[in-house]
Amino acid sequence: MGLSKLNSLYREVILDHSDHPHHKHALADSTSTITLKNPTCGDVINLDVKLDATDHIEDIGFTGDGCTISQSSASMMTDAVMGKSKEEALHMAKTFSDMVMGKEHPQADLDQLQDAAILSSIMQFPARIKCATLSWWALQRALMREEDQATKED
Amino acid sequence: MASNVTDFTQDFAILNQRVNDEPLTYLDNAATAQKPQQVIDALTHFYQHDNANVHRGVHTLAERATEQYEAARAKVQHFINAAEPAEVIFTKGATDGLNLVAGTYGEAHVQAGDEIVISIMEHHSNLIPWQQLALKKHATLKYIGLTADGELDLADAAQKITDKTKIVALTHASNVLGTITPLKQVAKLAHQHGAVIVGDGAQAAPHVKVDVQDLDVDFYAFSGHKMMGPTGIGALYGKRALLDATDPYQYGGEMIDFVNLYDSTWTELPWKFEAGTQNIAGAIGLGAAVDYLEAIGMDQVAAHEQHLVDYLLPKMLDLDYLEVYGPHNPAKHTGVIAFNIKGIHPHDVATALDMDGVAVRAGHHCAQPLMKKLHQVATARASFYLYNTQADADRLLNAIQEAKEFFSHGSVEAK
Numbered sequence: 001m002g003l004s005k006l007n008s009l010y011r012e013v014i015l016d017h018s019d020h021p022h023h024k025h026a027l028a029d030s031t032s033t034i035t036l037k038n039p040t041c042g043d044v045i046n047l048d049v050k051l052d053a054t055d056h057i058e059d060i061g062f063t064g065d066g067c068t069i070s071q072s073s074a075s076m077m078t079d080a081v082m083g084k085s086k087e088e089a090l091h092m093a094k095t096f097s098d099m100v101m102g103k104e105h106p107q108a109d110l111d112q113l114q115d116a117a118i119l120s121s122i123m124q125f126p127a128r129i130k131c132a133t134l135s136w137w138a139l140q141r142a143l144m145r146e147e148d149q150a151t152k153e154d
Numbered sequence: 155m156a157s158n159v160t161d162f163t164q165d166f167a168i169l170n171q172r173v174n175d176e177p178l179t180y181l182d183n184a185a186t187a188q189k190p191q192q193v194i195d196a197l198t199h200f201y202q203h204d205n206a207n208v209h210r211g212v213h214t215l216a217e218r219a220t221e222q223y224e225a226a227r228a229k230v231q232h233f234i235n236a237a238e239p240a241e242v243i244f245t246k247g248a249t250d251g252l253n254l255v256a257g258t259y260g261e262a263h264v265q266a267g268d269e270i271v272i273s274i275m276e277h278h279s280n281l282i283p284w285q286q287l288a289l290k291k292h293a294t295l296k297y298i299g300l301t302a303d304g305e306l307d308l309a310d311a312a313q314k315i316t317d318k319t320k321i322v323a324l325t326h327a328s329n330v331l332g333t334i335t336p337l338k339q340v341a342k343l344a345h346q347h348g349a350v351i352v353g354d355g356a357q358a359a360p361h362v363k364v365d366v367q368d369l370d371v372d373f374y375a376f377s378g379h380k381m382m383g384p385t386g387i388g389a390l391y392g393k394r395a396l397l398d399a400t401d402p403y404q405y406g407g408e409m410i411d412f413v414n415l416y417d418s419t420w421t422e423l424p425w426k427f428e429a430g431t432q433n434i435a436g437a438i439g440l441g442a443a444v445d446y447l448e449a450i451g452m453d454q455v456a457a458h459e460q461h462l463v464d465y466l467l468p469k470m471l472d473l474d475y476l477e478v479y480g481p482h483n484p485a486k487h488t489g490v491i492a493f494n495i496k497g498i499h500p501h502d503v504a505t506a507l508d509m510d511g512v513a514v515r516a517g518h519h520c521a522q523p524l525m526k527k528l529h530q531v532a533t534a535r536a537s538f539y540l541y542n543t544q545a546d547a548d549r550l551l552n553a554i555q556e557a558k559e560f561f562s563h564g565s566v567e568a569k
């Protein structure tokens with residue numbers, strides 16, 4: 001088979017994102033920050049999220065090292081959730097994890113993921129699913145943590 | 155440059171398959187080795203004919219199982235040239251053996267202000283037990299560094315080991331750098347300062363002749379699965395005087411002498427350290443792996459791997475887009491070769507290689523402090539064994555070339 005199968009994973013969009021990742025910087029005024037590690041390879045992502053007064057993602061940025069898949073997934077994730085409400089973003093994270101596990105989803109949900117939907121091809125590379133989901137997990141954790149803090153303050 | 159060793163692949167049915175429509179090239183032997191038919195047959199035979207618990211029954215099967223279990227111990231004893239079978243304790247593997255030493259001997263002998271000395275190239279399983287022991291006891295953990303070439307720095311070892319040092323723990327062969335360490339010299343240094351030396355033989359026992367008496371190590375741990383034996387079995391060697399003076403690791407059946415209501419006495423070595431029903435079939439399988447390796451001869455095993463490294467390493471070093479870790483002199487390099495394609499993450503490389511049927515590991519190899527030292531988050535690693543051939547080395551080179559081309563023609567930027 002050789003490397004031809006790789007073309008279905010390393011699509012141009014994915015390579016573009018890993019080559020020139022969007023929102024790859026730390027935020028000075030984040031409302032929630034999280035560092036996650038992919039224990040199998042040591043890849044690290046730091047994610048900063050800034051929610052506005054109405055719980056919408058006003059800004060988001062990430063830093064860290066990783067493979068093509070984890071870097072481009074993080075870039076596409078930040079594009080997709082920018083400006084979304086917390087609930088919408090959590091719903092998208094769920095859609096993404098379901099998608100890479102091969103679960104069916106309404107087309108509208110997938111459309112919402114924008115470029116990130118292209119990573120459904122990761123299903124053919126089970127060993128790499130964690131690379132794709134790392135940034136979405138980080139997003140979930142960052143938003144949930146936000147919730148923890150909010151409830152504590154109540 | 156044909157190796158004078160016969161082709162062993164016929165003993166390993168698993169190697170005769172296609173992965174992603176390409177012939178499987180298994181180069182992840184440092185993670186775990188494949189098992190020859192002889193080992194698989196030994197396990198099957200035991201379960202089909204002789205299975206019983208050991209040291210417990212007077213019936214015939216119990217007798218047979220006990221005899222085979224103890225025969226396996228004797229095989230391991232000869233394999234590492236221990237003075238007597240009682241110095242060989244069956245464990246789950248290298249990790250288990252190293253934790254046993256830290257949890258018993260270490261627990262009893264390390265006190266506040268003492269030093270434990272290890273090296274920067276340790277696998278986490280010969281690092282964390284000592285790190286945690288040092289934290290618990292308020293002892294100091296010191297690291298022996300590397301030379302520029304990626305070898306253990308003996309001069310630094312002589313500095314770091316002092317009269318305060320109680321334990322020196324050192325890998326015998328690196329699972330990343332592909333070096334054999336001067337364990338014997340470090341053992342001597344340790345003994346000069348009254349410390350004991352613990353060897354991690356996980357990457358050495360499968361590949362080179364180990365003689366624990368010549369090395370003069372006090373403890374030596376290794377895993378069966380990396381030397382063609384089953385998973386879940388390994389051995390810990392310890393000098394009798396030390397083992398005798400050390401309390402048991404776990405309590406339960408099999409390891410007692412007399413049990414009274416309020417105290418107990420322990421049985422003799424090695425069973426004192428083998429509480430509960432052991433991995434009997436695993437031990438017998440490990441014995442079969444020892445038989446297999448000894449029939450070939452460890453010198454032959456090492457020579458075969460050296461042939462492959464002599465052939466492959468210079469070719470890898472010639473590729474200017476490759477970064478190869480550890481010594482560049484093939485004579486100083488075992489069949490473990492860690493590398494990166496510059497600008498391409500090892501995870502991406504490993505996926506590309508897998509599409510060519512080539513199985514390598516990508517990651518931090520459970521050696522995060524070493525990765526930091528190498529300024530890498532992760533590397534790819536190809537590791538060879540007896541059944542690998544020059545054709546496998548060529549397939550690796552070809553797959554590396556293809557991976558490089560694939561990612562260069564995409565828009566992946568060189569970092």
Ligand SMILES: Cc1ncc(COP(=O)(O)O)c(C=O)c1O
Pocket residue numbers: 184185246247248249250277279280325327328329354356357377520
């Ligand atoms: C140098 C070294 N030490 C210890 C170990 C741990 O071996 P195990 O996981 O079989 O206990 C390994 C295995 O990866 C190793 O390479």
